[in-house]
Each structure stands twice: as C-alpha cells, then as structure tokens.
Amino acid sequence: MFTTLIAEAMRSLGANTLRTLLAMLGMIIGVAAVVLMLAVGEGSRLRVAETIATLGRDILNIYSGTPAVAGVRTAAGSAPTLTRADADAIAQLESVQAVAPAHYGNTQLQYGGSNWSSSVFGSTPEFSEVRNWEVASGAPLDDGDLRTAAQKVVLGATVAENLFGDASPLGKMLRIKGQPYEVIGVFRPKGSNLDGRDQDDLVWVPLTAAQGKLFGNPFPGTVRFITVKASAESGKGVAERDITALLRQRHRLPADAENDFSIRDITASAESAAQAAQAMSVLLGAIASVSLLVGGIGIMNIMLVTVTERTREIGVRRAIGARRRDILLQFLLESLLICLTGGVLGAGLGVGGAWVAAEFFDTPVVVDLRTAVAAFGFSTAVGLFFGYYPAHRAAAMQPVEALRTA
Amino acid sequence: MAASGSLRVEALSKNYLPPGCPPVPVLHGVSLAFAPGDYVAVMGPSGSGKSTFLALLGCLDTPSGGHYWIDGDDVAGLDSDALSALRNRVFGFVFQGFHLLPRATLLDNVALPMLYAGRSRRERHARAAELLAQVGLAGLERRYPTQLSGGQQQRVAIARALANRPAWLLADEPTGNLDSHTSGEIMAIFDRLNAEGLAIVLVTHEADIAAHARRLVRFADGQVIEDRPLDPAAATAESAP
Ligand SMILES: Nc1ncnc2c1ncn2[C@@H]1O[C@H](COP(=O)(O)OP(=O)(O)OP(=O)(O)O)[C@@H](O)[C@H]1O
Ligand SMILES: [Mg+2]
Numbered sequence: 014m015f016t017t018l019i020a021e022a023m024r025s026l027g028a029n030t031l032r033t034l035l036a037m038l039g040m041i042i043g044v045a046a047v048v049l050m051l052a053v054g055e056g057s058r059l060r061v062a063e064t065i066a067t068l069g070r071d072i073l074n075i076y077s078g079t080p081a082v083a084g085v086r087t088a089a090g091s092a093p094t095l096t097r098a099d100a101d102a103i104a105q106l107e108s109v110q111a112v113a114p115a116h117y118g119n120t121q122l123q124y125g126g127s128n129w130s131s132s133v134f135g136s137t138p139e140f141s142e143v144r145n146w147e148v149a150s151g152a153p154l155d156d157g158d159l160r161t162a163a164q165k166v167v168l169g170a171t172v173a174e175n176l177f178g179d180a181s182p183l184g185k186m187l188r189i190k191g192q193p194y195e196v197i198g199v200f201r202p203k204g205s206n207l208d209g210r211d212q213d214d215l216v217w218v219p220l221t222a223a224q225g226k227l228f229g230n231p232f233p234g235t236v237r238f239i240t241v242k243a244s245a246e247s248g249k250g251v252a253e254r255d256i257t258a259l260l261r262q263r264h265r266l267p268a269d270a271e272n273d274f275s276i277r278d279i280t281a282s283a284e285s286a287a288q289a290a291q292a293m294s295v296l297l298g299a300i301a302s303v304s305l306l307v308g309g310i311g312i313m314n315i316m317l318v319t320v321t322e323r324t325r326e327i328g329v330r331r332a333i334g335a336r337r338r339d340i341l342l343q344f345l346l347e348s349l350l351i352c353l354t355g356g357v358l359g360a361g362l363g364v365g366g367a368w369v370a371a372e373f374f375d376t377p378v379v380v381d382l383r384t385a386v387a388a389f390g391f392s393t394a395v396g397l398f399f400g401y402y403p404a405h406r407a408a409a410m411q412p413v414e415a416l417r418t419a
Numbered sequence: 420m421a422a423s424g425s426l427r428v429e430a431l432s433k434n435y436l437p438p439g440c441p442p443v444p445v446l447h448g449v450s451l452a453f454a455p456g457d458y459v460a461v462m463g464p465s466g467s468g469k470s471t472f473l474a475l476l477g478c479l480d481t482p483s484g485g486h487y488w489i490d491g492d493d494v495a496g497l498d499s500d501a502l503s504a505l506r507n508r509v510f511g512f513v514f515q516g517f518h519l520l521p522r523a524t525l526l527d528n529v530a531l532p533m534l535y536a537g538r539s540r541r542e543r544h545a546r547a548a549e550l551l552a553q554v555g556l557a558g559l560e561r562r563y564p565t566q567l568s569g570g571q572q573q574r575v576a577i578a579r580a581l582a583n584r585p586a587w588l589l590a591d592e593p594t595g596n597l598d599s600h601t602s603g604e605i606m607a608i609f610d611r612l613n614a615e616g617l618a619i620v621l622v623t624h625e626a627d628i629a630a631h632a633r634r635l636v637r638f639a640d641g642q643v644i645e646d647r648p649l650d651p652a653a654a655t656a657e658s659a660p
Pocket of ligand 1: 436443
C-alpha cells in the first residue's frame with residue numbers, strides 16, 4: 014500500500030517536473046545553508062577548543078610594570094619589579110600548581126650554512142609543564158642545567174625543521190648569537206594559534222644562560238615575566254587573587270598604590286575567539302533558518318496550487334472510497350518527497366560548499382553523521398509543517414463539491 | 420459492512436447554501452424505497468434535482484432534512500470514514516464525464532478502490548485485469564485514459580465501479596457523452612450486470628436508455644412526480660415521455 018502511495022506521489026510530481034524542481038530549489042538552498050552552517054560552526058568550535066588545549070588551561074602570565082604600561086618590554090631605564098624570589102614565593106601558594114620565571118628575546122640561530130631568526134625563551138625546568146610543552150624527542154632541561162647555566166637548548170618543531178631538515182638535531186651544536194649550544198630535545202609541535210602565528214617557532218634555554226650569557230641582565234635577580242599554572246581545584250580566578258595579594262605584600266605597596274605588575278590570562282583571547290565562533294554560528298544559523306523558512310513557504314505555495322488544480326481528482330478519489338486521511342497522506346507524502354529529495358541534494362551541495370571552504374579558504378569544517386541527521390530532520394520537518402495545511406485543505410473538501418469542479 | 424440491499428429515503432430534502440446568497444431548495448420531501456437487485460431509471464427536466472438525489476443516495480453529500488436508511492441503518496449517524504467505507508464497498512459510481520485519473524494506467528484506475536479497501540497489490544492487479552476483460556478491454560491494462568475513446572473510458576469507469584463488488588451501481592447520465600451505438604454497448608453491460616444481481620440507479624434524459632430499467636422514477640422541481648414499473652419487454656417500443 015505504502016509503496017503504491019509513494020509511486021503515485023512520484024508520478025504526480027513527475028507530471029510537472031519544472032514546477033517540482035523549482036519548489037525543491039528552496040529546500041536545496043535551505044538545507045545546504047544548514048549543513049554548511051553546522052560544518053563551519055562545528056569546525057571553528059573544534060579549532061578553538063584545540064587551541065585552548067595546546068595553550069594549556071589555567072595559565073597566567075605576570076609582567077613587570079603597572080597594567081597600563083605592562084608588556085614584555087619594560088619601560089626603558091626603569092627596573093623590572095619581578096624577581097626570581099617572587100617566583101619562588103608564588104610557587105608556595107596553595108592555588109598555584111607550577112611556576113616558571115622567564116626571560117626572552119628574538120635572535121639569530123645558525124647551524125652550518127642555515128640561519129633562522131626565532132624567539133629564545135630562557136626559563137626554568139618547570140617551563141615545559143607550565144606551558145604545556147611536551148618534549149617529543151630527547152630530554153628537557155633540568156635543574157643541573159639551570160644551576161650551571163648550561164649551553165643546552167630544546168628546539169620548537171619549526172626551528173628544528175628549518176635548521177636541520179629531516180636530520181635529527183639531537184646532539185648537534187648550533188649557534189645562538191654566535192655562542193655554541195647543544196640541542197638536547199625537540200618539542201612536540203602545537204601548530205599555529207588562532208591568529209595564525211606559528212607556536213612552534215621558539216627555542217628553550219636555561220634562564221641562567223639567557224640572562225647571564227645571551228641577553229645579559231642589568232638588574233640581577235629580576236625576570237621579564239613569570240608564567241604560572243593555577244592548580245586545577247582553585248582555578249585561575251583564585252590564583253590571580255592570591256598572587257596579587259602576595260606580590261603587593263612582597264613589593265610593600267601601600268593600599269592606595271597601583272600594582273607594579275600585571276597579570277594576564279593567556280587563554281583569554283582564545284576564549285573570546287570561542288565566543289566569536291559561537292556568535293558566528295548563531296548568525297549562520299539564523300541565515301540558514303530564514304532560507305529554510307523561505308523554502309518551506311515555497312513548498313506550501315506549490316502544494317496549495319496543486320491541491321486547487323487537482324480538486325476534481327480529489328473528488329473522484331473520495332467518491333470511490335478514499336477517506337480524509339488517505340487524501341491527507343497523499344498530499345503530505347508529495348510535500349515530504351519534494352523536501353526529502355531537496356534535502357538530499359541540499360546536503361550534497363552543503364558538503365560540497367564545506368569542502369570548498371576548507372580547501373580554498375582554509376576554513377576549519379567538520380562534516381559528520383550529525384550533518385546527515387540534521388539535513389534529514391530539517392527537510393522532514395519542513396515537509397510536514399508546510400505540507401500539512403494544503404493537505405488538510407485537500408482532505409477537508411466535500412466529495413460532491415470537489416467532483417463538480419470543472 | 421453488511422449493507423447489501425435496500426435503500427430507503429423518507430421526506431428527503433436538500434438546500435444548497437451558496438455563500439452570500441439565500442438558500443436554494445433543490446429537493447423537498449422525496450420518499451422512495453429501493454430493493455436489492457432493482458434497476459431504476461431516473462428522469463426529469465434539467466435542474467429538477469436528479470444529480471442531487473443521486474449524490475445523496477451515494478453518500479457523496481448529506482441531506483438538509485429527512486432520513487436515509489441503508490439496510491435499516493440511519494445514515495445520518497455515520498461519520499466521514501464510515502461514509503467513505505460505504506462509497507468504497509456498497510456503491511459504485513459512473514459519471515457522465517468518466518472521471519478517470521489521467522496519469523494512472525487503466526489497471527491502476529480500476530485497482531484504486533481496492534487500494535482504499537486495503538487489499539493486497541496482487542489481489543488488486545489480478546481483479547483489475549479481470550474486470551477490464553469483463554468490459555471488453557483485455558490487453559489495454561497499461562494504456563492511459565487519454566488514449567481511449569469515450570465509450571472505452573466509460574467501460575473503464577464501470578470496471579472501476581465494480582472493483583469492490585458493490586451492491587449498487589449509481590450512474591449519472593452514463594451515456595450522456597456517447598453516441599447511440601456506444602450507448603447501446605454500455606447499456607448492454609448494465610443489463611448483464613443487473614441480471615447478475617447488481618442493483619442499478621441510472622439518471623438519463625433519453626427514453627430508450629431508461630427503457631432498459633424495470634422501474635421509472637420521474638423528478639420535477641425537486642419532487643417525485645411519477646414512480647412506476649416498466650415492462651422490459653416494451654423496451655424497444657418505449658418512446659419519448
Ligand atoms: N452547489 C450548488 N449551489 C447552488 N445551487 C446548486 C448547486 N448544485 C446544484 N444546484 C442547483 O440545484 C438544482 C438541481 O441540480 P441538479 O444537478 O440536481 O439537477 P439535474 O436534475 O441533475 O439537472 P441536469 O439534468 O441538468 O443534470 C439546479 O437548479 C442547480 O442550479
Ligand atoms: Mg444532473
């Protein structure tokens with residue numbers, strides 16, 4: 014019975030191919046928009062989540078200077094206010110899991126005939142834990158290296174690749190500002206961050222080597238910044254409060270004085286990017302809903318015309334025994350069929366669009382089973398919702414009046 | 420559905436209510452009874468209410484007043500689905516304009532009432548083919564109605580009306596669009612079906628068509644003005660009223 018009804022529905026739709034296709038077009042565009050919206054929304058959500066994961070959770074950077082002028086670069090001539098002793102004190106806080114004081118600069122690296130300019134981070138062994146830098150091959154720097162200001166370096170993947178190509182850099186000597194450093198490890202790559210900056214373009218040396226040998230330090234005992242990982246239980250809010258209180262006390266700031274340091278949440282920008290991605294998804298969703306709505310109205314319009322045109326047919330069917338629900342089902346099936354076919358074609362178009370976005374515009378996209386479910390769900394819903402009224406009108410006709418229609 | 424035979428209407432009336440106009444009384448006080456196997460011709464001037472009466476009889480429309488019993492059951496108490504079931508199984512309709520579905524094959528047209536009766540596909544197709552053969556259209560199952568002559572289309576309509584073995588065949592000017600030779604062929608089918616036990620109510624303007632029936636009911640101005648038996652032997656002798 015059902016196959017017969019579907020065959021009948023296809024036959025009536027096939028009888029007016031152009032009209033059916035035009036009605037379908039609205040659905041195709043609507044479903045394609047939904048699919049594209051889901052793919053792009055999910056893609057950017059995932060990209061942001063991954064970035065936050067590579068940055069590490071609950072990371073705070075503490076810089077010297079008041080918040081207004083704070084930065085990695087302190088005002089010329091003024092002494093940095095943060096010291097290694099501050100870092101040690103922060104490490105004692107309950108709400109802090111690990112602390113790494115750091116110094117950094119940009120400089121030239123050389124190996125053989127290759128040159129590469131990169132960021133050199135001088136820090137303590139905690140650096141890799143705090144900043145989520147896993148050493149993929151070789152070994153990290155240890156306390157002995159820090160104590161002796163050993164001329165050892167761990168390379169970011171980009172640096173390793175540019176200076177050494179496919180060869181293993183472990184044990185090789187490269188020159189940083191002309192000084193020889195032994196490569197003891199290579200970090201696992203993190204890829205680019207949300208701004209497109211390559212996170213793997215860095216090297217890590219002992220803090221003592223950076224301050225004592227590479228860049229010098231006019232104010233002994235101070236550091237450029239301190240990077241802190243808050244403990245998971247208390248979170249970064251509590252840690253920031255504790256650190257502020259501690260540093261104000263250690264720096265003997267009067268109650269009305271401004272902080273002489275500033276604390277930044279390095280995942281904040283990623284989190285705002287996540288919010289932007291969310292807002293983008295909502296906007297795309299709104300556009301997709303509007304196109305689905307327009308598509309649905311198109312279906313309803315066509316179905317109303319169809320019902321009017323086929324009044325006599327409806328009368329004949331009722332005269333030979335069709336019940337109201339048989340007529341209702343017949344016209345609902347037709348609108349469902351248009352919508353589902355449009356849904357399948359639209360899903361194809363949407364997936365194609367997502368592929369183009371990924372391939373040519375480097376937009377992160379995710380196409381998965383949910384895409385198919387959404388396309389199917391939305392086209393069914395539109396078919397039933399916008400098909401119901403015309404089908405109901407068809408079913409409500411009086412047989413004798415329908416028959417009398419020319 | 421046990422209904423198989425007697426139809427009775429009592430003081431039946433019908434007013435049309437065209438929107439924005441005063442009601443149009445079309446039938447008033449029609450009382451008639453039909454027995455199983457009857458062969459009735461309904462005649463009368465144009466606009467006298469014949470088609471309206473036939474539609475009420477076939478449950479295509481509902482009366483404005485009076486009563487209608489099928490096998491003693493009052494039709495007024497039936498809901499839309501029950502009326503559909505009556506049209507599906509107790510009545511078969513044949514119209515002046517054939518009313519076949521143009522995009523369905525002859526086989527599908529004839530099988531359609533069986534689809535609504537919930538019969539299996541095999542059953543539907545077997546019976547539809549058999550019915551087409553009965554009305555002399557064997558071999559044309561895959562044709563479409565537009566490829567047929569009027570007489571052939573009316574045969575298909577008759578086959579469709581018979582699909583669920585109804586007790587009654589209601590025909591509104593079945594030969595109105597056909598020439599006299601083709602009309603004769605259609606009437607021969609009606610005569611045979613009636614001889615096999617099918618009750619027929621036939622609306623016509625032509626006396627020689629009416630003469631095939633055994634009873635004549637004449638309408639004028641929405642009322643029955645004549646109801647008399649016809650002598651089948653006199654069929655050929657019957658002339659204009
Ligand atoms: N839907 C309607 N609205 C208003 N009046 C109607 C409607 N249908 C029929 N009528 C009127 O009812 C009257 C009877 O119509 P009906 O079709 O029953 O006549 P008939 O006897 O079958 O005529 P004919 O021989 O021409 O077919 C006519 O006067 C017609 O104008
Ligand atoms: Mg009439």
